[in-house]
Amino acid sequence: MLTDLLGIPPQVLFGQLLLGLINGAFYAVLSLGLAVIFGLLNIVNFSHGALYMLGAFATLALVQFFGIGYWGALVLAPLMVGALGIVIERLLLRRLVGVDHLYGLLLTFGLALVIEGTFVKLFGASGIPYAAPAALSGGVNLGFMFLPWYRAWVVLASVVVCLATWLLFERTKIGAYLRAGTENPKLLQAFGVNVPMLTTLAYGYGVALAAFAGVLAAPITQVNPLMGSNLIIVVFAVVVIGGMGSIIGAIVTGLAMGMIEGLTKVFWPEASATVIFLVMAIVLILRPAGLFGKTA
C-alpha cells in the first residue's frame, strides 16, 4: 500500500485526515456564514469568530442553567446567537449603510475585541470541557482506523447544514429574494420587497451558522473565549482561496483546505499551521479572483 511505502501507518494517516475533515467542516460552515453576510451587507464580519465562540458558551450555559443538553443546544444556541446578531445589525451595522465597506470590517473587529475581551475577563483563557452526548459516545472500528461517532456526526451535520443553506438559496422564494438583494438591492426594494428586513435576517442567519459550528465544536475542542480568534483568520484565508461568489465553492474549499491541513500534519507537521496561507498565496498568484470567484 501507498501508506506503507511512505512509512506512515494507515491509522495515523486516516486519523489525521478525519481530523482535517472536521476542521474543514468548521471552515465550510464559517465561510458559508461569511458569504451569506457578505452577499447582502457587503461587509466582512470580523466578529464571526467571537460569535462562533458565543455559540459554544451558549451550549455550556444552556446545560448549566436550564439543564438543556446537547440536542436542545444544537437548536437553541444558534437561535440565541442569531437573535444577538439581529440586535447587532439593527443597532450598529445598520448605521453604516452607504459608508465605505471597510468601516464594517473595523466595526465588527471592535465588536470581536469587546466580546472576546469580556469573556476572557469572566472565564479566563483556559478551556472548559463539555461532554459529547451519550448517544454519540464510542465509535466503530473500520479496520484501517477507529471512527468515533461524534466526529462522524460533526462532518455529517455540517455538510447537511451547508447543503440545506444551498437549497434555501437556490430553490426557495426567500432564497431568490436574497440572491436578488445581493445583485441589486435598490431594484428589489422597488419591487416592494422589504430589503432592510432581508438584510437583518441574512446577518442573523450567517451568525447563527457560526454559532451552530460553535455548538458542534464544544465537545471536541474545549470551550474557551479565544477559540474563534485565530480560527477566523484561517477562515478568511479560505474565503480568499474560494472566493465569496458561490455557496458550493465555500463548502468545497472549506472541506478541501481542512483535508490539506490534515495531510500536512502527517507529512510535514511543522508546516501545518501555515499551509493554508501558503495555498492562499499560490492561488493569488495563479488565479487572483479565487477558485470559484468571478471578479477580483
Next chain:
Amino acid sequence: MKTKLAYLLLLALLLVAPFLVYPVFLMKLLCFALFASAFNLILGYGGLLSFGHAAFFGGAGYFTGHALKVWGLPTELGILAGALGAALMGLAIGQLAIRRHGIYFAMITLAMAQMAYFLFVTSSFTGGENGLQGIPRGTALGLFDLQNNLTLYYFVLAICALGIGLIARTVRSPFGQVLAAIRDNENRARSLGYDIERYKLLAFVLSAGLAGLAGATKTVVFQLASLTDVHWHMSGEVVLMTLLGGLGTLAGPAVGAGVIVTLQNYLASGPLSAWVPVVLGVIFVICVLAFRRGIVGELRALIRNSF
C-alpha cells in the same frame, strides 16, 4: 508663517519633554507615532486597509535584535537592517495583496501576517515564546552612550522625526498625489496612464519599511523583541490609532498613537488592566459609528466651520 511657528513650538516642546515626563514612555510614544504615520501612508493616502502591519513592526524588531545581539552591528546599522527586512517582507506580501481590492486586501494582509507570525514562533532565531531579551543599545555614531535614557531619547526623536518627515514629504510629492488619485478613483488614474499596481506596491513597501523603522527603534529602546509586536492584535491597534487620530491627516496618527499609548499605560496600572482589549474595542466601535474623521479631522472641520 503660522505653521512654521507651530512647528518650532512643537520642536521646542519635544526637546524639553524628557525633563518633564519619563523618557522611556516618551520614546514608546514616538515609536508608535511613527508606526501609525507609516500605516496612514497606505490607508489614509493609498486607501488600502492593511491588517498585517504588525508583521513589519514586530518582524523588524526581531531582525534588529538579531543584528545587534548576534552579529554585533552598530546600533544605526542594526535599525537599518530591521527596516530593510521589513521593507522586503512588505515587497513579498504587497505583491500578493495588491492583486485584490477592498476587504480582500485586508483579509490577505491579515492572513499573510498570521503566516509570518507562525514562522516567527517556530524559527529558532526569534527565541520563540521568550523572544529576544537583553539586546544591547550600543552607541550612537560610536560616540554617545545610548544606555543613558536621555541620550537615547534624542536619538529616537531624530529617527522618528526623519521618518515622519519622509512621510510628509512623500504625501506632498507627485508620487503622493498620484497615490491619492488612485485612492479616489482607480479606473480614472489607470486611464490617465499610471501604472497603478506599481504605485500601490511602492507605497506598501515604503509603509512597511517605515513601520519596520518604528519597530526596530522600539526594540532598541526596550532591548526586547517579542511575539506581542507581531501578533494581529498589534495590527488592529495601529488601525485604531490611525482611525482615532484621523485618516489621511498628517498629525492624526501621531495624536491617535499618543491617546492610545497613554490610555494603555494608564489602564495597565489600575484595576481595569484586564479590560484593556474591551476598552479598545469600545473606542473602535464609537470611532466607526460616530467619529469617522478622527480627532484631527473633527478639529479641522470645527475650525473650518467656525471661521
